[in-house]
């Protein structure tokens with residue numbers, strides 16, 4: 001391990017300690033999407049903050065993390081922004097339960113983290129994106145048909161209720177697929193992250 005990665009790991013554990021959460025670690029999830037290798041690993045802390053300034057979010061905005069894992073970015077969303085509510089959808093029951101515990105522990109320790117959080121244990125393929133969601137976060141959670149189902153649900157929601165939707169996509173492996181829909185415009189590119197606007 002290099003000195004920089006050791007420092008990062010220490011800082012990451014320090015934030016878990018500060019929030020009273022456990023979001024670190026890697027969990028292999030063999031076979032949940034056939035041949036596509038999927039695993040749980042949290043986004044680096046501040047992945048959302050790097051891509052989206054709190055000044056660009058209002059109290060009408062609603063946040064959604066597709067494949068929210070142990071809830072690290074839901075926590076970042078509820079603690080750093082004025083979102084009306086923050087939603088996380090997670091397939092794996094054990095990981096979902098971690099997320100519930102993490103948000104509960106963080107809100108208990110830090111009374112200022114008061115925003116409304118909704119965690120849902122569901123397969124994204126059957127999840128209808130609510131028509132008030134306006135910021136979507138994805139840390140390369142799934143690929144192929146599962147990703148397509150999630151994006152189709154997002155587009156369907158936009159068609160039912162046209163509004164500005166921003167997608168913060170970390171490690172955007174399905175970039176081509178997104179652009180091929182003709183609905184997503186690249187708003188901003190950062191190292192390892194692309195922010196799209198759906199229209």
Ligand SMILES: C[S@@+](CC[C@H](N)C(=O)[O-])C[C@H]1O[C@@H](n2cnc3c(N)ncnc32)[C@H](O)[C@@H]1O
Nearest residue numbers: 040041042043067068069090091123124139141
């Ligand atoms: C790379 S982790 C990202 C975790 C979190 N978004 C973050 O940034 O810290 C991807 C998560 O997506 C979840 N996932 C995979 N397939 C899913 C599906 N079909 N529906 C909902 N969640 C899924 C996995 O269980 C895993 O926890």
